[in-house]
Amino acid sequence: xxxxxxxxxxxxxEGHGKVTIxxxxxxxxxxxxxxxxxxxxxxxxVQGRPYWEMPVLVERLCGICPVSHHLAAAKAADVIVGxxxxxxxxxxxxxxxxxxxxxxxxxxxxxxxxxASPDLLFGADADPAIRNVIGVALKHKDLAVQGVLMRKFxxxxxxxxxxxxxxxxxxxxxxxxxxxxxxxxxxxxxxPDPMNVDKMIGWAQGAVDFFKDFHQKNKDLIDGFxxxxxxxxxxVRKDGGLDFYHGVLRAVDADGKKILNDVxxxxxxxxxxxxxxxxxxxxxxxxxxLGKTDGWYxxxxxxxxxxxxxxxxxxxxxxxxxxxxxTKGKPNNMTLHSHWARLIELLHSGEVIxxxxxxxxxxxxxLLKKGRKAHExxxxxEAPRGTLFHHYRINGDDQVxxxxxIVSTTNNNEPMNRAVHWVAKNILEKKPEITEGxxxxxxIAIRAYDPCLSCATHALGKMPLEVELxxxxxxxxxxxxx
Amino acid sequence: xxxxxxxxxxxxxxxxPGQTIMEAAKANGVYIPALCRYEGLKPAxxxxxxxxxxxxxHMAACTQPVAEGMVxxxxxxxLEDMRKSLIEMLFVEGNHLCPTCxxxxxxxxxxxxxxxxMLVPRFPYQFxxxxxxxxxxxxxxxxxxxxxxxxxxxxxxxxxxKAVFGSVKRSGKKKIAFDRDLAAGxxxxxxKKAMDQCPVGALLKKEIGFMVPIGKRKFDxxxxxxxxxxxxx
Numbered sequence: 001x002x003x004x005x006x007x008x009x010x011x012x013x014e015g016h017g018k019v020t021i022x023x024x025x026x027x028x029x030x031x032x033x034x035x036x037x038x039x040x041x042x043x044x045x046v047q048g049r050p051y052w053e054m055p056v057l058v059e060r061l062c063g064i065c066p067v068s069h070h071l072a073a074a075k076a077a078d079v080i081v082g083x084x085x086x087x088x089x090x091x092x093x094x095x096x097x098x099x100x101x102x103x104x105x106x107x108x109x110x111x112x113x114x115x116a117s118p119d120l121l122f123g124a125d126a127d128p129a130i131r132n133v134i135g136v137a138l139k140h141k142d143l144a145v146q147g148v149l150m151r152k153f154x155x156x157x158x159x160x161x162x163x164x165x166x167x168x169x170x171x172x173x174x175x176x177x178x179x180x181x182x183x184x185x186x187x188x189x190x191x192p193d194p195m196n197v198d199k200m201i202g203w204a205q206g207a208v209d210f211f212k213d214f215h216q217k218n219k220d221l222i223d224g225f226x227x228x229x230x231x232x233x234x235x236v237r238k239d240g241g242l243d244f245y246h247g248v249l250r251a252v253d254a255d256g257k258k259i260l261n262d263v264x265x266x267x268x269x270x271x272x273x274x275x276x277x278x279x280x281x282x283x284x285x286x287x288x289x290l291g292k293t294d295g296w297y298x299x300x301x302x303x304x305x306x307x308x309x310x311x312x313x314x315x316x317x318x319x320x321x322x323x324x325x326x327t328k329g330k331p332n333n334m335t336l337h338s339h340w341a342r343l344i345e346l347l348h349s350g351e352v353i354x355x356x357x358x359x360x361x362x363x364x365x366x367l368l369k370k371g372r373k374a375h376e377x378x379x380x381x382e383a384p385r386g387t388l389f390h391h392y393r394i395n396g397d398d399q400v401x402x403x404x405x406i407v408s409t410t411n412n413n414e415p416m417n418r419a420v421h422w423v424a425k426n427i428l429e430k431k432p433e434i435t436e437g438x439x440x441x442x443x444i445a446i447r448a449y450d451p452c453l454s455c456a457t458h459a460l461g462k463m464p465l466e467v468e469l470x471x472x473x474x475x476x477x478x479x480x481x482x
Numbered sequence: 483x484x485x486x487x488x489x490x491x492x493x494x495x496x497x498x499p500g501q502t503i504m505e506a507a508k509a510n511g512v513y514i515p516a517l518c519r520y521e522g523l524k525p526a527x528x529x530x531x532x533x534x535x536x537x538x539x540h541m542a543a544c545t546q547p548v549a550e551g552m553v554x555x556x557x558x559x560x561l562e563d564m565r566k567s568l569i570e571m572l573f574v575e576g577n578h579l580c581p582t583c584x585x586x587x588x589x590x591x592x593x594x595x596x597x598x599x600m601l602v603p604r605f606p607y608q609f610x611x612x613x614x615x616x617x618x619x620x621x622x623x624x625x626x627x628x629x630x631x632x633x634x635x636x637x638x639x640x641x642x643x644k645a646v647f648g649s650v651k652r653s654g655k656k657k658i659a660f661d662r663d664l665a666a667g668x669x670x671x672x673x674k675k676a677m678d679q680c681p682v683g684a685l686l687k688k689e690i691g692f693m694v695p696i697g698k699r700k701f702d703x704x705x706x707x708x709x710x711x712x713x714x715x
């Protein structure tokens with residue numbers, strides 16, 4: 001009998017998603033979909049607001065990585081006030097970079113230690129009562145403490161640069177509203193262990209080593225789970241180096257061939273299209289040159305390490321070489337290698353934070369610049385979860401008339417659907433019963449992309465899941481809740 | 483001329499003849515909460531936040547002259563609760579979204595809400611539909627946040643003394659309007675002054691935005707009224 005499996009959180013807010021899997025009479029998967037059923041409406045309700053509000057208004061999209069939205073909007077506003085994207089003062093650009101890498105550090109630490117590590121440490125079939133951050137804290141206290149303190153360290157960097165740990169106001173059109181005092185700098189450089197940058201880099205290195213060790217022992221899982229070829233897109237520095245704050249747009253295919261060759265991101269509309277599908281509020285971006293069917297791509301840590309030629313800090317570069325050697329220099333298409341890539345980025349972020357803290361430009365007094373006004377601005381950054389696009393147009397009274405936001409999770413929409421489909425085909429198909437462990441594998445596939453819904457669905461180990469099985473006539477056959 | 487002797491909450495105070503309760507209170511180091519009052523502008527008595535009690539009568543401290551022997555009640559529980567309810571009503575009447583407002587930290591309405599520890603207004607939100615209107619080349623009028631204190635009506639003038647702003651309509655439909663021709667002549671400096679006079683984020687000089695970092699804003703360091711209350715204690 002044909003069945004429809006629905007995995008649906010109770011609430012529609014804060015990035016909850018829904019998964020439906022349709023099985024035919026013989027239990028084969030005929031369709032799987034990852035729906036984003038939230039609707040935020042930011043692009044509409046920012047219309048009419050003054051453009052200088054954008055960095056503070058749109059960052060309210062998210063409480064985990066608001067800095068990304070803050071900076072993408074600020075970069076777009078830089079263009080509007082005539083200084084972007086390369087015209088900021090050194091102090092302004094470096095303060096923003098410090099803010100951004102602080103965020104990368106805290107967000108990646110949060111994801112690995114709090115959200116992903118329970119699956120790795122306990123396995124997908126473990127009791128949900130222990131397969132969560134509390135379980136990690138009880139069984140692997142050191143790891144849990146490191147996760148908490150690394151996140152705190154990153155948050156303190158954000159506080160010092162943006163004015164608040166969450167939803168700050170630091171980046172303003174044309175620059176930044178504060179520099180870094182020597183006291184603030186020393187609180188990161190010279191604080192007693194563990195809250196100093198050297199210890200943080202050490203812990204980040206430890207996390208990479210932990211993952212490599214885990215990988216050695218669990219190659220089948222890490223290499224095989226939800227692996228599929230795809231295109232990859234990210235910003236890269238003009239010389240091809242990894243850069244989260246600024247650069248040119250590059251895309252490669254599954255074999256490493258360049259599809260977008262370091263183009264100016266302000267012309268993104270020439271290269272990236274967005275498809276709307278009736279069953280999801282989230283759009284499906286694609287590379288125009290490849291079309292809607294084949295132009296989908298991945299973003300985020302996995303994609304970034306596929307597009308970048310090198311990492312411009314020594315420890316992370318060393319790890320990057322090991323990582324690249326594993327796929328013989330070819331793009332890595334293994335979904336769970338996202339965790340490995342994310343941890344290398346965590347290490348890189350720690351190194352960059354240290355470099356920036358040692359730079360006297362952070363104590364500079366020139367914070368703002370202004371040039372010839374434009375009425376349109378595009379700003380991109382590499383958010384923890386991937387490439388983030390902000391695009392605004394304003395009228396003669398400085399009010400926003402058009403906003404287009406392509407957020408990281410939207411970019412990863414099709415890949416997450418592919419990952420869910422992989423699980424449906426390989427784990428759920430033709431099974432007489434759908435177990436909790438099987439459902440968790442669906443989540444693990446989604447979680448590898450660290451979408452905005454990940455914390456809401458896993459942090460306390462109580463993902464509000466309800467699974468209902470229907471026959472082909474829509475009658476409820478079975479219902480499971482957790 | 484002899485000074486007038488009176489008390490506020492039992493404290494002996496002295497006033498010059500003709501001084502309002504508010505002016506005399508300030509001269510005697512006593513804080514009376516207020517919103518529509520602005521130093522140098524003629525009092526309007528429109529917000530009623532400065533309401534005090536003299537005997538059985540309630541009166542606006544900003545407009546009521548002091549009389550000999552007056553016994554003024556100011557910081558007492560029922561008046562404080564009334565002030566809190568006024569603040570709450572102002573919050574529900576407009577669309578005050580502090581998290582994304584550039585006046586946050588410099589806003590007197592927000593500062594009073596903190597003073598009265600307003601967590602959730604006890605009145606239902608009205609969610610009015612209002613617009614942002616450009617006022618000349620340098621100003622925006624954010625109608626969502628206007629509390630109709632009339633400071634701009636009293637204070638924003640052209641160089642030859644003409645009022646740029648006025649209020650139109652009545653009661654629930656009352657709103658601040660402006661003369662477009664006069665507004666077109668407002669300089670950038672006049673626009674900045676207008677923004678500073680506005681107690682909330684309704685009048686915004688363009689492109690100032692969030693230039694003042696968190697921690698350096700007016701009420702980040704000292705809560706509203708503390709300049710008097712610190713002296714008193």
